[in-house]
């Protein structure tokens with residue numbers, strides 16, 4: 323298989339989106355729409371579980387939301403006034419389907435379906451403990467650890483059991499669960515992944531991002547707080563804070579790349595944040611040039627900000643082909659090197675003879691930048707100055723954004739000048755960490771109490787990497803490949 327993903331597809335990906343509806347006769351259809359809006363958070367599997375007052379109904383499949391939930395028959399088989407859904411990256415093959423969420427289990431208190439966005443950093447440790455005590459796991463997903471911890475809790479209510487389970491867990495999680503009584507939404511004590519509450523008439527909605535409220539015409543109520551659990555049921559909403567010292571460290575990479583630009587997180591528009599990062603970048607590393615070009619789509623808002631700040635023309639010098647699927651079958655090995663060209667092509671008319679500022683959101687392994695810089699040169703650019711709207715990615719993420727191992731991160735192996743040479747650019751600059759914080763409304767990064775999780779740029783991991791430090795897993799991704 324040839325993939326259009328920037329890095330090889332031999333990794334499991336843990337980026338996900340979650341969605342839930344309580345109190346609407348079309349709950350599964352609304353969930354399918356919500357998942358469409360969250361498709362960017364995970365494109366390899368989708369699932370919905372609905373509850374009709376008597377029974378739970380589930381449909382899960384590998385592939386896009388549209389590939390699994392566009393038929394009326396499928397939605398008709400998911401009746402009920404409440405539903406939850408999930409999109410995720412997963413692997414191919416038979417191991418994948420059993421990991422497709424929502425996971426479902428029958429407990430003494432009834433059924434529970436659960437969806438998770440994030441990644442647990444002590445799941446290997448917890449899982450081993452549970453297995454030694456007799457738990458039998460059905461999947462290799464870290465979310466199932468939470469299910470077993472709920473099952474083995476002796477507390478009375480589902481919420482208390484869930485709180486007890488989550489107090490044993492380390493890592494990042496935004497969870498949406500469905501029971502006979504209603505919906506539960508939880509954000510980890512640092513609120514690393516997003517989760518919002520919305521309303522549609524009398525119905526309540528939970529979603530990873532506000533763009534999933536917009537698609538169904540729901541109104542945004544508020545972000546779920548870091549360390550907050552909300553239970554939505556016939557009596558309305560009950561909010562609790564089951565964790566000690568919740569303190570927000572939202573993932574700054576959601577603002578940089580991951581969230582959709584039309585979403586608003588913590589009152590900040592993702593699009594505006596990206597534009598402001600581009601402006602900071604321009605202030606820090608302006609260069610004489612003729613035009614500013616984004617790497618589409620990820621570099622577009624930052625390039626708009628950069629161009630505005632430098633008063634340079636913004637041009638679409640690279641055209642992205644939106645009809646390339648996620649993967650296609652590769653006819654021969656010889657065409658593997660085509661890589662990025664499948665997705666991007668240089669627009670010679672706007673590039674030839676010009677000094678170009680090329681803006682992208684991040685350099686991970688450097689594969690995209692290397693190919694795109696070469697492509698721009700082939701199209702006749704006189705100079706190519708690469709500008710990146712994040713600081714150098716020097717560390718892997720263990721909290722739910724798929725990143726290669728540290729050794730594969732270009733910025734962990736090279737300084738900026740060497741990176742510039744490596745990608746073939748005339749110059750290369752990244753926004754500084756303080757510039758990034760300034761763009762997000764802070765004076766600078768507060769070294770003692772940073773407002774965001776920025777571990778991928780600083781190595782300051784706010785949640786202990788229990789499994790990793792014990793040498794159990796090299797990254798969040800390999801956990802799934804381990805057999806316990």
Ligand code: AMP
Pocket residue numbers: 328329579617620682683684685686687688689690691723724725
């Ligand atoms: P690379 O080619 O490995 O340097 O990857 C950089 C490109 O991948 C940039 O264009 C980013 O927009 C994109 N990117 C960054 N992080 C991720 C991620 N976690 N998943 C998928 N794409 C990403």
